[in-house]
Amino acid sequence: MATWEQFRTEAPDLADAIAARWAAHKHHVLATLRRDGSPRVSGTEVEIVDGRLVIGSMYGAVKARDLQRDGRYALHSNPGHHDMVGGDAKVAGRARELHGATKDAILAAYPSEVPEGPMHLFELDLDEAVLVTVDEKLHVDVWRPGAGVVRHDR
Numbered sequence: 001m002a003t004w005e006q007f008r009t010e011a012p013d014l015a016d017a018i019a020a021r022w023a024a025h026k027h028h029v030l031a032t033l034r035r036d037g038s039p040r041v042s043g044t045e046v047e048i049v050d051g052r053l054v055i056g057s058m059y060g061a062v063k064a065r066d067l068q069r070d071g072r073y074a075l076h077s078n079p080g081h082h083d084m085v086g087g088d089a090k091v092a093g094r095a096r097e098l099h100g101a102t103k104d105a106i107l108a109a110y111p112s113e114v115p116e117g118p119m120h121l122f123e124l125d126l127d128e129a130v131l132v133t134v135d136e137k138l139h140v141d142v143w144r145p146g147a148g149v150v151r152h153d154r
Helices: 004-010 014-025 062-069 100-108
Strands: 028-033 039-044 046-049 054-056 072-076 088-097 119-133 138-144 148-153
Touching: 004 014, 004 062, 004 072, 014 046, 014 088, 014 119, 028 062, 039 062, 054 062, 062 088, 062 119, 100 119
Parallel strands: none
Antiparallel strands: 028 039, 028 072, 046 054, 054 119, 072 088, 088 119, 119 138, 138 148
């Protein structure tokens, strides 16, 4: 498991390309696990703040309850228009809810508007990051902590 900052240190070009996918669109798709273990997908906004990949949630939302119960997640970038400019980004790992001074510091530095009232804030730690791009071939760049980036061409 790694933080976004560790990912950025180990694979800066891939991290920059994936960060560009998060920045290209406001909404992305988060997969969590329901209480019965079946998957749930939800829309979410993604930010990178102080070297952390974070998502917020309305207080008591089902995706927040899913992550509190079982932190495993997968996050898929909004594919945008059909041309896939910038590629198709996916990360997976475990989410940790932030509280107290850590949460307050992240929210103070948050680049987008933070709603008033109670909310959940989660840091997304990474087990893997994947970027799929297409030119003459389909390229799948996969990073895992400590293993570097491996490219698969199809």
